Amino acid sequence: MVTILEGAIKLPIVKADLNLCQGYANCVMEAPEFFDIDDEGLVVILQEKFDEDKRAHVESAARSCPVSALRVEDE
Numbered sequence: 001m002v003t004i005l006e007g008a009i010k011l012p013i014v015k016a017d018l019n020l021c022q023g024y025a026n027c028v029m030e031a032p033e034f035f036d037i038d039d040e041g042l043v044v045i046l047q048e049k050f051d052e053d054k055r056a057h058v059e060s061a062a063r064s065c066p067v068s069a070l071r072v073e074d075e
Protein backbone atom coordinates (compact mmCIF):
# COMPACT_ATOMS: atom_id res chain seq x y z
CA MET A 1 0.00 0.00 0.00
CA VAL A 2 1.31 3.47 -0.90
CA THR A 3 0.62 6.30 1.48
CA ILE A 4 0.89 9.82 0.11
CA LEU A 5 1.66 12.29 2.84
CA GLU A 6 0.06 15.65 2.28
CA GLY A 7 2.69 18.31 1.78
CA ALA A 8 5.44 15.74 1.28
CA ILE A 9 6.17 16.98 -2.23
CA LYS A 10 7.93 20.30 -2.01
CA LEU A 11 7.92 22.49 -5.06
CA PRO A 12 10.35 25.30 -5.82
CA ILE A 13 8.88 28.73 -5.31
CA VAL A 14 9.85 32.12 -6.72
CA LYS A 15 9.48 35.31 -4.71
CA ALA A 16 9.96 38.97 -5.54
CA ASP A 17 11.12 41.83 -3.35
CA LEU A 18 8.95 44.69 -4.57
CA ASN A 19 11.09 47.18 -2.65
CA LEU A 20 13.97 46.29 -4.96
CA CYS A 21 12.12 45.83 -8.27
CA GLN A 22 12.68 48.72 -10.68
CA GLY A 23 10.52 47.37 -13.49
CA TYR A 24 13.37 46.65 -15.89
CA ALA A 25 11.35 43.66 -17.16
CA ASN A 26 14.37 41.46 -17.86
CA CYS A 27 12.52 38.69 -16.03
CA VAL A 28 9.45 39.16 -18.25
CA MET A 29 11.53 38.89 -21.39
CA GLU A 30 13.28 35.80 -20.08
CA ALA A 31 10.21 33.97 -18.73
CA PRO A 32 6.92 35.66 -19.71
CA GLU A 33 4.92 32.67 -18.49
CA PHE A 34 6.16 33.40 -14.95
CA PHE A 35 6.48 37.18 -14.77
CA ASP A 36 4.59 40.29 -15.85
CA ILE A 37 4.72 44.00 -15.02
CA ASP A 38 1.77 45.78 -13.40
CA ASP A 39 0.51 49.33 -13.95
CA GLU A 40 2.89 50.58 -11.27
CA GLY A 41 5.84 49.16 -13.17
CA LEU A 42 6.48 46.39 -10.65
CA VAL A 43 6.90 42.70 -11.27
CA VAL A 44 3.89 40.40 -10.90
CA ILE A 45 4.58 36.73 -10.34
CA LEU A 46 2.13 34.76 -12.46
CA GLN A 47 3.17 31.35 -11.19
CA GLU A 48 4.74 31.22 -7.73
CA LYS A 49 5.16 27.44 -7.42
CA PHE A 50 6.50 25.40 -10.28
CA ASP A 51 7.77 21.96 -11.13
CA GLU A 52 11.39 21.02 -10.54
CA ASP A 53 12.02 20.72 -14.28
CA LYS A 54 11.40 24.48 -14.64
CA ARG A 55 13.92 25.41 -11.94
CA ALA A 56 16.82 26.24 -14.29
CA HIS A 57 14.54 28.41 -16.44
CA VAL A 58 13.16 30.38 -13.49
CA GLU A 59 16.59 30.71 -11.86
CA SER A 60 17.97 32.05 -15.13
CA ALA A 61 15.21 34.67 -15.23
CA ALA A 62 15.91 35.54 -11.59
CA ARG A 63 19.62 36.00 -12.38
CA SER A 64 18.70 38.34 -15.24
CA CYS A 65 17.25 40.83 -12.77
CA PRO A 66 19.73 43.73 -12.50
CA VAL A 67 18.74 44.49 -8.90
CA SER A 68 18.44 40.87 -7.66
CA ALA A 69 14.79 41.31 -6.75
CA LEU A 70 13.89 37.68 -7.49
CA ARG A 71 14.87 34.57 -5.61
CA VAL A 72 14.04 30.91 -5.95
CA GLU A 73 13.54 28.96 -2.74
CA ASP A 74 12.43 25.53 -1.75
CA GLU A 75 9.02 25.77 -0.15
Ligand code: SF4
Nearest residue numbers: 021022024025027065
Ligand atom coordinates in the same frame (compact mmCIF):
# COMPACT_ATOMS: atom_id res chain seq x y z
S1 SF4 B 1 13.97 42.08 -13.81
FE1 SF4 B 1 13.97 42.58 -11.64
S2 SF4 B 1 13.68 44.78 -11.60
FE2 SF4 B 1 13.04 44.05 -13.60
S3 SF4 B 1 10.86 43.69 -13.43
FE3 SF4 B 1 11.89 41.76 -13.05
S4 SF4 B 1 12.09 41.73 -10.83
FE4 SF4 B 1 11.68 43.82 -11.37
